[in-house]
Amino acid sequence: MQATAHETTAVLQARSLTKRYGDRLALDGVSLEASRGERVAVIGPNGAGKTTLLSIIAGIQKPDEGEVNRSPSEVGWVPQQAAVYSRLTVAENLRFFARLEGVADPDAAVERMLEQTVLRERAGDQLGTLSGGNRQRVNIAVGLLADPPVLLLDEPSASLDPRQRDRLWSFIRALGDAGTAVVYSTHDVQEAERHGHRVLVLADGELLFAGTPQGLEEEVGGSGLDFESAFVAFLRQRGH
Amino acid sequence: MRWLVQKDLRILLRSPLLVALLIAYPVAVSVLVGFALTRGPDKPRVAFLSQIPSSAATISLGGEEIDANRYADVLFEAIDPVPVSSREEALRKVRDGEVLGALIIPPDLIQKLQSGLEPGTVEVFYNAEDPVKREFVENTIKAQVQDANSALTERFTEVALGYLDLLVAGGEFDFLGRHFSVLGLEKSEQILRRAQADLPRGSPASGQIDEVIRFAQIARENLDLSDDVLASVGTPIRVKQTVVSGATTPLAAFAAAIAVTVSLMFVAVLLAAGVLALEREENAFRRLVGGLISRTRLLAGKAVVAAAVAGPVAFLMVAGFAAFLDLDFARAPLWALAALAGALAFGSLGLAIAALAREVRAASLLAFMVALPMAIVSLVPSGSVSSGLYDVIRVIAAAFPFKPTLDAMEAAIGGGDGGIGAPLAHLAGLALAFGAAARLALRRFD
Numbered sequence: 001m002q003a004t005a006h007e008t009t010a011v012l013q014a015r016s017l018t019k020r021y022g023d024r025l026a027l028d029g030v031s032l033e034a035s036r037g038e039r040v041a042v043i044g045p046n047g048a049g050k051t052t053l054l055s056i057i058a059g060i061q062k063p064d065e066g067e068v069n070r071s072p073s074e075v076g077w078v079p080q081q082a083a084v085y086s087r088l089t090v091a092e093n094l095r096f097f098a099r100l101e102g103v104a105d106p107d108a109a110v111e112r113m114l115e116q117t118v119l120r121e122r123a124g125d126q127l128g129t130l131s132g133g134n135r136q137r138v139n140i141a142v143g144l145l146a147d148p149p150v151l152l153l154d155e156p157s158a159s160l161d162p163r164q165r166d167r168l169w170s171f172i173r174a175l176g177d178a179g180t181a182v183v184y185s186t187h188d189v190q191e192a193e194r195h196g197h198r199v200l201v202l203a204d205g206e207l208l209f210a211g212t213p214q215g216l217e218e219e220v221g222g223s224g225l226d227f228e229s230a231f232v233a234f235l236r237q238r239g240h
Numbered sequence: 241m242r243w244l245v246q247k248d249l250r251i252l253l254r255s256p257l258l259v260a261l262l263i264a265y266p267v268a269v270s271v272l273v274g275f276a277l278t279r280g281p282d283k284p285r286v287a288f289l290s291q292i293p294s295s296a297a298t299i300s301l302g303g304e305e306i307d308a309n310r311y312a313d314v315l316f317e318a319i320d321p322v323p324v325s326s327r328e329e330a331l332r333k334v335r336d337g338e339v340l341g342a343l344i345i346p347p348d349l350i351q352k353l354q355s356g357l358e359p360g361t362v363e364v365f366y367n368a369e370d371p372v373k374r375e376f377v378e379n380t381i382k383a384q385v386q387d388a389n390s391a392l393t394e395r396f397t398e399v400a401l402g403y404l405d406l407l408v409a410g411g412e413f414d415f416l417g418r419h420f421s422v423l424g425l426e427k428s429e430q431i432l433r434r435a436q437a438d439l440p441r442g443s444p445a446s447g448q449i450d451e452v453i454r455f456a457q458i459a460r461e462n463l464d465l466s467d468d469v470l471a472s473v474g475t476p477i478r479v480k481q482t483v484v485s486g487a488t489t490p491l492a493a494f495a496a497a498i499a500v501t502v503s504l505m506f507v508a509v510l511l512a513a514g515v516l517a518l519e520r521e522e523n524a525f526r527r528l529v530g531g532l533i534s535r536t537r538l539l540a541g542k543a544v545v546a547a548a549v550a551g552p553v554a555f556l557m558v559a560g561f562a563a564f565l566d567l568d569f570a571r572a573p574l575w576a577l578a579a580l581a582g583a584l585a586f587g588s589l590g591l592a593i594a595a596l597a598r599e600v601r602a603a604s605l606l607a608f609m610v611a612l613p614m615a616i617v618s619l620v621p622s623g624s625v626s627s628g629l630y631d632v633i634r635v636i637a638a639a640f641p642f643k644p645t646l647d648a649m650e651a652a653i654g655g656g657d658g659g660i661g662a663p664l665a666h667l668a669g670l671a672l673a674f675g676a677a678a679r680l681a682l683r684r685f686d
Binding site (some may be wrong): 081086126 | 243250522530
């Protein structure tokens with residue numbers, strides 16, 4: 001499914017990000033832009049540098065070179081595994097992070113997130129008792145508490161069943177429709193095609209492609225290949 | 241940081257069993273340790289056979305009757321006597337393990353003591369099944385026999401001094417039912433001087449009497465000194481005790497300080513290590529330090545949580561001990577100060593451990609592995625190992641919070657000579673040092 005139209009003004013700009021772990025080059029001068037309401041998918045094989053790229057934009061790691069136009073407080077960060085406290089309730093988790101975020105009215109932010117995640121009925125339940133899908137919704141809600149213009153999601157649908165995944169993507173699409181720029185990494189290339197306006201292909205820390213999913217298919221000739229086959233062919237073509 | 245502390249305390253309260261274990265287990269262990277330290281071992285059961293006829297249980301020395309049973313009563317204060325009727329029964333009980341030893345008093349002991357010519361001998365048999373208890377029985381009986389020897393020596397000395405006084409000054413005494421009158425050296429000398437004065441001038445006997453008078457004079461003068469000599473022989477070494485360094489804390493208060501410090505150590509180290517490692521286990525660490533809170537403030541918050549739980553636990557333990565050990569409640573502010581400083585230092589150590597171990601289970605295991613040897617090393621007394629090894633032990637003990645916390649607790653509870661200032665400063669230094677180590681280790685935490 002192709003995404004709806006979005007504004008072209010970039011709310012996120014990352015330029016020439018480079019990161020080394022010892023001798024290994026994890027990111028090699030990668031640049032990225034995302035506009036208001038745009039959903040950008042970052043795909044690539046294991047060890048491509050997807051998580052490193054997102055964690056640098058989120059301010060979790062510092063780049064060796066390059067810069068990001070947003071401070072960490074302006075970027076919502078949703079790590080791959082739910083970074084919430086299983087012994088606290090949904091509401092307590094949201095309130096705790098809202099206070100740390102310095103949100104002006106934490107209780108109002110909690111109410112808004114409970115509404116948005118449709119978890120009001122589970123507000124008093126401890127996280128440990130929720131399903132993986134609901135935990136992930138709380139995980140995303142924490143990233144949205146400060147109402148950031150940009151939301152980063154690291155493999156948000158990993159370990160979810162198809163039904164939970166469908167609900168999750170509905171939720172993320174709604175965020176984009178509301179104007180939040182969403183950058184997400186995924187191993188599932190179909191999710192990139194289905195939910196991303198644009199796709200970034202990383203391999204060994206190098207940005208190989210940035211464009212629409214159709215653009216990637218065209219890169220490999222567009223001869224009736226499905227998106228996953230086109231992606232594999234593209235990587236092979238580039239020596240990966 | 242307030243919200244972080246509040247969140248950690250809320251999570252702790254959500255696990256009442258864990259909290260109960262975390263607090264109750266070290267408290268129980270420490271109370272047992274304190275109990276073991278304050279309570280001496282049980283009296284050893286020793287078979288006792290006196291073959292002395294009850295009618296002959298008195299020693300007659302210098303006309304005075306001494307009851308041998310008086311010395312047996314002293315011995316019974318240190319052992320639990322099991323009366324037996326024969327030597328064979330005593331040996332059988334030792335072999336069967338019914339008693340740890342047997343003490344047999346032979347029938348001729350009183351006669352030998354009374355004669356003063358031959359030492360009396362008592363027989364002791366041990367059961368070596370338990371080396372610790374055997375050593376205890378051995379030492380107890382030796383010490384008690386030594387006490388009896390001292391008492392008898394003192395009595396013999398008194399009698400001997402009486403005889404010497406009689407030789408010097410003269411007087412009356414009874415021996416073997418007969419009455420004697422002794423002239424004494426002083427009177428002999430006086431009589432001889434009078435006899436010499438009555439002799440004609442130039443009499444050859446005058447010179448001979450002169451020699452006898454000189455002998456009597458020398459003997460009297462030297463026997464006068466014998467009082468002191470015999471008193472020294474009776475007790476050749478006396479003990480004068482002076483505490484040169486260290487506190488003069490009573491044993492019970494010291495045991496309380498140890499018990500409280502052990503509890504404080506386990507609660508603070510395990511709690512701090514647990515709450516920090518939990519952030520990683522819940523995947524929240526990266527989110528927290530990704531702009532929400534600095535690593536240093538995160539560590540400070542965890543140290544505050546550890547101190548907020550362990551400090552009051554330690555304080556309440558001291559207050560509990562105070563009810564039993566008659567501690568001075570006026571020193572309560574010092575107890576609180578020592579508990580808080582110790583909790584912060586132990587908490588910092590726990591944070592450093594967690595930052596290294598990274599996982600809750602690994603951190604808990606590592607905390608135990610570090611804490612236990614740390615406590616044991618800190619309790620090694622000087623003189624029990626070589627001076628070189630003791631210096632090494634002192635350095636190791638000073639590098640961990642157990643010893644300074646124990647010193648602070650001891651000063652706070654017992655009011656020893658050392659004062660609380662130095663251990664508190666030591667703990668503050670260790671808290672900062674371990675905090676810095678934790679901050680460094682946190683670089684690779686995520």
